[in-house]
Amino acid sequence: MQEPTWAHLQYEKPDFQAISYYAAPKNQKKYNSWDEVEPEMKEMMRKLGISMDEQQRLTGTAQVAVDFVMDSVSVATSFKEKLKELGIIFCAISEAIQEHPELVKKYLGSVVPSTDNFYAALNSAVFTDGSFCYIPKGVRCPMELSTYFRINEGGTGQFERTLVIADENAYVSYLEGCTAPVRDENQLHAAVVELIALDHAEIKYSTVQNWYPGDKNGKGGVYNFVTKRGICEKAAKISWTQVETGSAITWKYPSCILKGDHSVGEFYSVAVTNHRQQADTGTKMIHIGKHTKSTIISKGISAGFSNNTYRGLIKIGKNADKARNFTQCDSLLMTDTSGAHTFPYIECENSSAKLEHEATTSKIGEDQIFYCLQRGIDEEKAISLIVNGYCKEVLNQLPMEFAVEAQKLLEISLEGSVG
Amino acid sequence: MLKIENLHANIQEKPILKGLNLTVKAGEIHAIMGPNGAGKSTLASVLAGKESYEVTEGSIDFKGKNLLELEIEERAREGVFLAFQYPIEIPGVSNVNFLRTALNAKRVHEGLEPMNAKDFMALVREKAKMVQLDTAFLSRSLNEGFSGGEKKKNEIFQMAVLNPSLCILDETDSGLDIDALRVVAAGVNQLRNKDNAFVVITHYQRLLDYIVPDFVHVLQDGKIVKTGDKNLALELEEKGYDWLKA
């Protein structure tokens, strides 16, 4: 298999022989409780708006159950017992393979086969852990489920695998957060996420991606080559929301296969690139069933010398009568030296389909900034207000705990970015 | 409060203000009139600190400080407020969120605590009422889709909330219907006190029936060429500006 080269990205290919494909936290013991987790790790999670302190969570308003994957190993999963009462399985995928082989065998690789693409093949070959979640028939998961990924060791890649299954009429909201420490070298992250929404089920999958983006001059940073795809059975719905601020290179197209009649796919995305970052991201909406519907809202923000590309495919199969898609794709340029690109592809084999596409590119308004300044708001805050306003439709899709954090991340990634 | 001396300003190398003098004391209202392109908005922008304007000569003293040395946001926090001739739209940013950010920036500058949400909403409701701004506008995106007149009203509303010491109104009356004009004028009159001052740029004498100025200045070709009391506005209405040409 060959690495894909069609993306609007320029980078030095990873040396696949030099990567270490398995790394485990040095103190190999399994954490028995959240209290045993190192303070540094806790701090990171706190920054991401995630707390594993069950006591604190129980008294708070929102509840989030968290699975924590560091390098190649899942280190802690909270709230497991409580979820178990409802028949919800939320655990490390390594554990699921042992404990629930029937589910894993049936669904793993069913949406993203190991032959799908270069990085999916790599992931399929080497993954050792990740997250697994199963929501039984008719159950509405009462809390946000969350996985937190971290690449910690130098010289390693992260190849986690996520499998989320919502059985008929089930609902789950799933959050994923990522960070990696500053390193001079490029680190590879090649994950695969598969979502399965059975009849009338709904999966909301939100990502706040903040892998290390490299320094100002483009040294170091994570290569984020991820395959994410979900399949919708009859009247099911999958909604992807992503806020992508990190990584040196992002290559990522969370997609929906709308197989069942009346199924719905959504993709809401904010991608921010600064300095020398490059992102080529978007989605594929594959309409197979009748009356299937998809919505795409993409907001790209490019600053510094970065490049930000939206790439999307709308495919309407010949049996997808009355399929509908709405795509809105906006790009905001913070500097004259950054780039915004849009590659929308449409393949339509059914004439009853209705497709709408809107696209805009604008430069951040000096007038808008001046207006804010004149009201006493400093420049950094002004940019954050304007950018957050610009991304509002997407940020509104995030669960509350993440929305605030995402706003802060946008602010941090765009610090000093207007030129 | 404000003392402008021999102010020269360029935009893209082109001289617009050419030796302008103006002194405004606390408690006063000054009207500035003058033909299109005379430099009225330029003066307002220079006072606010817009970077595309280059001050080549002269000085501006504001409350004992050298205004030209202050950043745009510092001027604002010190109490310079510009009601824009063309207010800017910021999609996705609610009117109240914007205003709260602005107010708290000012309060922090003054060494005060940021205002809590409850007090802020009470303040905002009170001021909205004063300019008869429907509360629906509070949660809408800043100026987005507002009509021309609504935008102008919103400027005065912001002014009322931020309570600045120097209020510069750039053609706030244009685009307002007669009722809105009265409301805006009434708002200004309520805000007026012995510690603040207004510079009102307008083309129409009508506004000055409601906001009665202490001084009327004619700005022509980058300079103030004539100063009088409110009767000067009436005279201008009748005769136009040509007779003032040197």
Ligand SMILES: Nc1ncnc2c1ncn2[C@@H]1O[C@H](COP(=O)(O)OP(=O)(O)OP(=O)(O)O)[C@@H](O)[C@H]1O
């Ligand atoms: N960016 C610019 N580049 C070149 N000239 C400019 C620019 N901005 C303003 N000017 C010129 O400066 C002059 C003064 O403009 P200004 O807006 O201050 O006029 P004004 O007195 O406010 O007019 P009006 O009554 O029409 O609002 C005009 O001749 C205008 O064309």
Ligand SMILES: [Mg+2]
């Ligand atoms: Mg003007």
